[in-house]
Amino acid sequence: xxxLNLLFCAxxxxxxxACKKNPVTExxxxxxxxxxxxEKPDYVLVIHGGAGTILKKNxxxxxxxxxxxxxxxxxxxxxxxxxxxxxxxxxxxxTINHLENSPFFNAGKGAVFTNAGTxxxxxxxxxxxxxxxxxxxxxxxxxxxIDLARAVMDDSxxxxxxxxxxxxxxxEQGIEQVEPSYFYTKKRFDSLQKIKAKAKQxxxxxxxxxxxxxxxxxxALDKNGNLAAGTSTGGxxxxxxxxxxxxxxxxxxxxxxxxTCALSSTGHGEYFIRYxxxxxxxxxxxxxxxxxxxxxxxxxNQKLKSKGGSGGVIGVDKDGNVAMPFNTxxxxxxxxxxxxxxxxxxxx
Amino acid sequence: xxxLNLLFCAxxxxxxxACKKNPVTExxxxxxxxxxxxEKPDYVLVIHGGAGTILKKNxxxxxxxxxxxxxxxxxxxxxxxxxxxxxxxxxxxxTINHLENSPFFNAGKGAVFTNAGTxxxxxxxxxxxxxxxxxxxxxxxxxxxIDLARAVMDDSxxxxxxxxxxxxxxxEQGIEQVEPSYFYTKKRFDSLQKIKAKAKQxxxxxxxxxxxxxxxxxxALDKNGNLAAGTSTGGxxxxxxxxxxxxxxxxxxxxxxxxTCALSSTGHGEYFIRYxxxxxxxxxxxxxxxxxxxxxxxxxNQKLKSKGGSGGVIGVDKDGNVAMPFNTxxxxxxxxxxxxxxxxxxxx
Numbered sequence: 001x002x003x004l005n006l007l008f009c010a011x012x013x014x015x016x017x018a019c020k021k022n023p024v025t026e027x028x029x030x031x032x033x034x035x036x037x038x039e040k041p042d043y044v045l046v047i048h049g050g051a052g053t054i055l056k057k058n059x060x061x062x063x064x065x066x067x068x069x070x071x072x073x074x075x076x077x078x079x080x081x082x083x084x085x086x087x088x089x090x091x092x093x094x095t096i097n098h099l100e101n102s103p104f105f106n107a108g109k110g111a112v113f114t115n116a117g118t119x120x121x122x123x124x125x126x127x128x129x130x131x132x133x134x135x136x137x138x139x140x141x142x143x144x145x146i147d148l149a150r151a152v153m154d155d156s157x158x159x160x161x162x163x164x165x166x167x168x169x170x171x172e173q174g175i176e177q178v179e180p181s182y183f184y185t186k187k188r189f190d191s192l193q194k195i196k197a198k199a200k201q202x203x204x205x206x207x208x209x210x211x212x213x214x215x216x217x218x219x220a221l222d223k224n225g226n227l228a229a230g231t232s233t234g235g236x237x238x239x240x241x242x243x244x245x246x247x248x249x250x251x252x253x254x255x256x257x258x259x260t261c262a263l264s265s266t267g268h269g270e271y272f273i274r275y276x277x278x279x280x281x282x283x284x285x286x287x288x289x290x291x292x293x294x295x296x297x298x299x300x301n302q303k304l305k306s307k308g309g310s311g312g313v314i315g316v317d318k319d320g321n322v323a324m325p326f327n328t329x330x331x332x333x334x335x336x337x338x339x340x341x342x343x344x345x346x347x348x
Numbered sequence: 349x350x351x352l353n354l355l356f357c358a359x360x361x362x363x364x365x366a367c368k369k370n371p372v373t374e375x376x377x378x379x380x381x382x383x384x385x386x387e388k389p390d391y392v393l394v395i396h397g398g399a400g401t402i403l404k405k406n407x408x409x410x411x412x413x414x415x416x417x418x419x420x421x422x423x424x425x426x427x428x429x430x431x432x433x434x435x436x437x438x439x440x441x442x443t444i445n446h447l448e449n450s451p452f453f454n455a456g457k458g459a460v461f462t463n464a465g466t467x468x469x470x471x472x473x474x475x476x477x478x479x480x481x482x483x484x485x486x487x488x489x490x491x492x493x494i495d496l497a498r499a500v501m502d503d504s505x506x507x508x509x510x511x512x513x514x515x516x517x518x519x520e521q522g523i524e525q526v527e528p529s530y531f532y533t534k535k536r537f538d539s540l541q542k543i544k545a546k547a548k549q550x551x552x553x554x555x556x557x558x559x560x561x562x563x564x565x566x567x568a569l570d571k572n573g574n575l576a577a578g579t580s581t582g583g584x585x586x587x588x589x590x591x592x593x594x595x596x597x598x599x600x601x602x603x604x605x606x607x608t609c610a611l612s613s614t615g616h617g618e619y620f621i622r623y624x625x626x627x628x629x630x631x632x633x634x635x636x637x638x639x640x641x642x643x644x645x646x647x648x649n650q651k652l653k654s655k656g657g658s659g660g661v662i663g664v665d666k667d668g669n670v671a672m673p674f675n676t677x678x679x680x681x682x683x684x685x686x687x688x689x690x691x692x693x694x695x696x
Binding site for chain 1: 474479480481485486504505506507508509510511512513514516517587588589590591592593597598599600603617618621622623624627628631632635636655
């Protein structure tokens with residue numbers, strides 16, 4: 001009888017402690033699964049060059065080679081900064097600059113045309129350490145909009161500037177400006193003519209068959225554990241009425257918080273704004289028992305997809321875990337950390 | 349001995365079930381506390397007219413009376429729509445129209461002046477049922493920016509339009525436009541001169557002693573259980589470079605989701621953007637065991653306050669619970685539901 005009582009006692013104690021611990025440690029346990037599998041890397045850089053209907057059958061080998069090279073060059077530029085002990089902010093700025101200067105991506109030089117035949121660029125940047133942020137919308141003469149977004153963050157009391165006002169600020173700050181004609185590329189101009197012809201028949205944007213959500217973005221973790229993210233875009237081909245997409249919207253196109261993660265989005269911007277995609281992934285990482293990678297995948301491949309929103313995000317969390325989920329056919333993407341580099345275009 | 353064993357048995361069973369239930373029902377229980385105290389009201393409308401350094405000692409009785417009257421009139425307009433079975437979207441639009449047309453609030457007619465001596469207005473609206481949204485930034489000729497935001501939501505494929513492009517869209521949609529001089533009020537123009545003089549001595553904005561974060565906003569729950577929220581503002585006195593604040597940013601100034609809540613923010617917009625305040629409260633309501641009111645209070649009075657961000661939010665959740673937290677001296681605010689009406693200006 002005594003031993004039976006002892007058994008009961010042991011079971012009671014077990015039940016009691018199991019009960020006490022459960023609500024607290026369940027999320028911790030779930031999060032630990034990912035981190036425990038790998039040591040925290042010294043630095044991480046992850047990038048994207050847009051998502052959309054990117055299919056191997058439609059890609060000529062020459063273009064594929066050039067795009068892969070540009071992504072690799074961008075990664076190398078950022079990695080060199082991070083390797084040398086530079087900040088995540090500097091790494092993503094210079095990485096995005098390289099993508100902005102390439103004609104292959106819809107940002108900077110390669111920006112798409114608006115319905116009016118102009119190029120209107122948006123960008124944003126966020127510092128995970130201070131959670132300060134900068135953004136610009138609808139600028140027409142800024143060679144590298146991410147530099148202007150960074151100047152807004154560093155040298156103005158505001159977070160978001162727009163239009164002519166933003167260009168005046170650029171002038172005051174000595175940010176490089178170019179003639180609007182700098183942004184002319186035959187490919188993008190032809191796209192506008194095609195989409196306009198198509199839109200006449202079938203309505204607006206959505207029905208365009210080889211639609212791509214061009215944007216470039218980067219997120220990084222530096223050796224000091226600081227996260228940062230940034231996004232730059234020419235927006236949507238044929239956009240009208242001063243449309244602003246998710247790229248310059250903190251919480252939609254870009255988010256960074258040293259306590260959670262750093263993210264850059266690319267996709268059908270309107271959906272990314274309505275569902276606050278970048279912040280939602282950060283919030284889910286913070287408030288639920290989902291890991292960063294689970295949260296990013298859930299938001300893109302379930303939440304957003306079920307609402308009809310297409311696109312993807314790239315990001316890195318405070319422990320150096322990388323996520324690059326997308327619900328389109330392809331996404332120009334890649335990441336680098338010590339001893340590991342990946343560049344991909346299509347679905348696996 | 350037998351009775352002792354029975355006692356152990358009962359305790360074991362109790363521990364076991366308490367343990368099983370705990371992780372699942374803790375949040376449910378916490379949420380139920382609020383809802384169980386009161387039946388879900390038929391409809392709810394909650395409004396604000398800005399937060400800031402609003403102190404009784406600085407207010408003349410005449411102005412206080414006029415502001416209280418304007419808030420009450422706005423509530424009555426919206427309540428009549430909700431009472432008659434109208435939608436939350438219609439109720440908040442018409443309620444905000446009334447506040448936009450009053451010279452007492454920093455939105456529409458009473459908009460503050462930019463550094464350049466112009467008036468640049470921002471607004472946004474969100475439908476909790478469809479989670480569709482509309483926003484405009486930096487418009488100069490729109491009498492009621494909330495109407496234009498609604499047209500963007502209802503009649504364009506975009507969520508956010510800006511500047512001249514947005515005004516062209518307004519023209520196409522037949523939204524009422526006015527001469528920029530419509531927005532002239534002596535009080536606001538004098539404020540600009542005062543703040544400019546002050547800024548010369550002490551730096552930018554922050555040091556202005558009687559700074560007020562003027563904005564108007566409304567959130568509502570209608571008889572069909574649909575939530576909606578909207579925000580309209582003239583921004584910050586002395587703002588420069590096409591600055592866009594949180595009012596037109598979905599997730600910062602405005603958010604609505606039938607599954608959680610509807611919210612409108614007012615405050616130092618830069619902080620509200622960086623911390624995605626409106627979406628954060630919705631996410632916290634959805635992902636944590638905090639009730640809507642606890643989440644709203646936590647974000648405004650702890651999270652935001654600890655970062656130096658001042659302002660407040662008003663909102664209503666899917667069960668009709670009202671929250672109106674603010675961390676400034678005062679906030680013009682009020683709500684109405686069947687048999688209950690509250691209008692307040694100062695801290696309790």
